[in-house]
Amino acid sequence: xxxxxxxxIYSSVMVIIVAAVLSSAASLLKPVQEKNIRTEKMTDILxxxxxxxxxxxxxxxxxxxxxxxEAINAGGEVVCxxxxxxxxxxxxxxxxxxxxxxxxxxxxxxxxxxxxxxxFPLFICEKDGKEYFIIPLLGKGLWGPVWGHIALESDLxxxxxxxxGHKGETPGLGAEISTLPFQEQFDGKTLFDEAxxxxxxxxxxGGVQTLPPDQQNHGVDAISGGTITSNGVNDMIRDCxxxxxxxxxxxxxx
Amino acid sequence: MSVExxxxxxxxxxxxxxxxxxxxxxxxxxxxxxxxICSALAVTVKLEPAVVMSIxxxxxxxxxxxxxxxxxxxxxxxxxxxxxxxxxxxxxxLVDQILKAFAYEVSKQLSVFVGLxxxxxxxxxxxxxxxxxxxxxxxxxxxxxxxxxxxWILIVVAFFRELFGSGTIWGFPVLEYTGLYHIGYxxxxxxxxxxxxxxxxxxxxxxxxxxxxxLIENK
Numbered sequence: 001x002x003x004x005x006x007x008x009i010y011s012s013v014m015v016i017i018v019a020a021v022l023s024s025a026a027s028l029l030k031p032v033q034e035k036n037i038r039t040e041k042m043t044d045i046l047x048x049x050x051x052x053x054x055x056x057x058x059x060x061x062x063x064x065x066x067x068x069x070e071a072i073n074a075g076g077e078v079v080c081x082x083x084x085x086x087x088x089x090x091x092x093x094x095x096x097x098x099x100x101x102x103x104x105x106x107x108x109x110x111x112x113x114x115x116x117x118x119x120f121p122l123f124i125c126e127k128d129g130k131e132y133f134i135i136p137l138l139g140k141g142l143w144g145p146v147w148g149h150i151a152l153e154s155d156l157x158x159x160x161x162x163x164x165g166h167k168g169e170t171p172g173l174g175a176e177i178s179t180l181p182f183q184e185q186f187d188g189k190t191l192f193d194e195a196x197x198x199x200x201x202x203x204x205x206g207g208v209q210t211l212p213p214d215q216q217n218h219g220v221d222a223i224s225g226g227t228i229t230s231n232g233v234n235d236m237i238r239d240c241x242x243x244x245x246x247x248x249x250x251x252x253x254x
Numbered sequence: 255m256s257v258e259x260x261x262x263x264x265x266x267x268x269x270x271x272x273x274x275x276x277x278x279x280x281x282x283x284x285x286x287x288x289x290x291i292c293s294a295l296a297v298t299v300k301l302e303p304a305v306v307m308s309i310x311x312x313x314x315x316x317x318x319x320x321x322x323x324x325x326x327x328x329x330x331x332x333x334x335x336x337x338x339x340x341x342x343x344x345x346x347x348l349v350d351q352i353l354k355a356f357a358y359e360v361s362k363q364l365s366v367f368v369g370l371x372x373x374x375x376x377x378x379x380x381x382x383x384x385x386x387x388x389x390x391x392x393x394x395x396x397x398x399x400x401x402x403x404x405x406w407i408l409i410v411v412a413f414f415r416e417l418f419g420s421g422t423i424w425g426f427p428v429l430e431y432t433g434l435y436h437i438g439y440x441x442x443x444x445x446x447x448x449x450x451x452x453x454x455x456x457x458x459x460x461x462x463x464x465x466x467x468x469l470i471e472n473k
Contacts (some may be wrong), residue, residue, distance in 0.1 A: 007330050
């Protein structure tokens with residue numbers, strides 16, 4: 001028979017050992033994991049402008065093609081700029097901005113609570129003499145976050161390419177958003193209608209052909225069985241791009 | 255504690271080999287013991303996650319069985335379930351961290367399912383039924399055997415679900431090459447939904463019992 005004292009001591013020792021093992025594993029592996037996350041973000045950004053990067057080449061290609069990183073505020077003004085390996089404006093490197101925190105700040109302000117003004121990052125890529133504007137996206141899918149990057153051509157209305165990622169959407173259903181056939185549909189779609197109003201690109205259940213002809217430029221085919229993920233992608237694209245409308249206006253006017 | 259000295263057994267004595275081979279068929283954790291069904295439904299839409307999931311379960315189950323078996327004489331019966339859970343949970347977190355560091359792509363695909371190994375009934379089942387009462391070496395074999403028994407079912411189910419549900423095997427569009435789509439063949443959307451995994455497991459159980467009559471329960 002085991003005494004209560006034995007059980008208490010046994011569990012305490014067990015918990016301490018487990019805590020030590022897990023925390024040392026976590027801190028030992030953290031640098032490698034963070035590097036993975038960094039490289040993945042760079043790979044994503046490069047993929048959105050159709051540059052083929054893998055884990056080993058991502059960093060070099062990123063430094064070569066991404067000529068400028070900017071962060072803009074709600075008024076569309078550039079508040080941070082990082083170019084050529086140097087911080088030119090502001091004190092945060094746009095690459096390091098955590099979109100989730102910025103969205104949280106934005107939500108706090110919307111709810112009438114106190115928060116710092118959010119800033120949103122933007123990456124400018126130069127490829128074959130043309131400029132592309134890459135906007136990071138973050139939203140909610142069915143089981144967890146979905147994210148992505150959308151690259152716009154220099155007219156800031158035509159989509160050049162997109163990439164999507166997700167934490168844990170259903171394999172074979174919602175998870176298909178991260179596959180090429182789904183993403184390729186976005187190429188060449190437009191963000192503004194003829195009158196110049198912002199019309200976000202929607203994932204359309206039943207297929208684009210069900211839309212009226214003048215809307216087909218703003219839609220892509222949804223994945224069957226992935227309705228909630230599709231809706232999440234819709235909301236994500238609309239909500240994230242809205243933050244850049246002022247910037248786009250200013251940029252086109254200048 | 256018995257004072258009788260037991261004769262030393264060879265490492266791969268027939269009795270030990272049974273621990274590996276029985277769970278593949280007669281004592282299969284999924285088709286006979288009906289454990290770990292939940293994950294068999296969740297990760298079998300595509301072949302690749304199913305294979306990585308099998309390897310992760312193999313690692314966790316083998317180590318957990320050995321650790322519990324080493325500790326078995328020190329664990330107070332009143333807290334044994336908690337101790338088993340702590341061991342499983344720590345191992346799963348370790349596997350998850352290691353995958354994130356060294357197999358990042360795969361870890362992204364498996365995402366939540368790695369964490370869900372903790373809730374896999376096979377693990378608790380084996381720890382409670384075997385490792386608590388056996389020496390480390392047989393426990394290791396038992397762990398490997400049961401994980402393999404789990405793995406082959408998962409892989410067979412995933413193979414059929416991916417082939418008929420998405421028309422691919424390991425991501426390669428095999429059905430596209432056969433030209434079946436031109437004569438009006440379509441992927442079966444039902445295959446990628448969870449109920450179909452249950453039906454395939456049911457078919458495997460049917461075939462298994464047809465071939466192995468001892469498994470049929472006597473009324």
